[in-house]
Amino acid sequence: MLKKVTARHFELTPEIKATAEEEMEGLTRFFDRIISAEFVLDAERHRRIAELHVKVHAHTLSASAETDDIITAITAAADKAKAQLKKFKGKLKDKDPSEITELTDSLTRPETDVDGVDQ
Numbered sequence: 688m689l690k691k692v693t694a695r696h697f698e699l700t701p702e703i704k705a706t707a708e709e710e711m712e713g714l715t716r717f718f719d720r721i722i723s724a725e726f727v728l729d730a731e732r733h734r735r736i737a738e739l740h741v742k743v744h745a746h747t748l749s750a751s752a753e754t755d756d757i758i759t760a761i762t763a764a765a766d767k768a769k770a771q772l773k774k775f776k777g778k779l780k781d782k783d784p785s786e787i788t789e790l791t792d793s794l795t796r797p798e799t800d801v802d803g804v805d806q
Contacts, residue, residue: 688715689723697730697757706758710765711739717772718743720788726764728757737764743775 692699692707711724722742729736737760738751748771752763 688712688721691723691725693725693727695727695729697728699728703728703757703761707737707761710761713765714741714768714772717769718776720744721772726761728761730757735760737761739764739768741768741772743772744779746775748772748775 688711690708690711692704694703707726707728711726714721714724720743722744724742725740727738727740729738733755734753735755735757736751736753737757738749741748741750748768750764750767750771752760752767754760754763
């Protein structure tokens with residue numbers, strides 16, 4: 688899973704980044720074929736907004752939360768995304784598993800050939 692954390696209008700501390708990455712890693716407990724997850728953290732006057740975009744199969748799930756503390760917003764957004772992943776996993780049981788595996792493998796394959804061997 689590719690993970691990305693972006694901060695807008697404030698300095699991203701290691702503690703905040705670690706919390707966001709930990710929450711993104713926790714998403715795999717609910718659905719193990721996540722392609723990528725991205726947190727966009729924003730700080731305005733008295734509001735802290737956390738948006739989480741999760742790419743799975745052919746969909747992008749989005750969850751956001753707004754509180755006065757950025758850590759609380761990260762946790763709330765991750766909880767919303769977990770609920771969406773549970774629902775998505777239930778719907779996915781009706782699909783063809785080989786098609787999902789092929790798409791996931793093609794999207795997570797590295798762009799460059801690190802071994803120098805053609806694939």
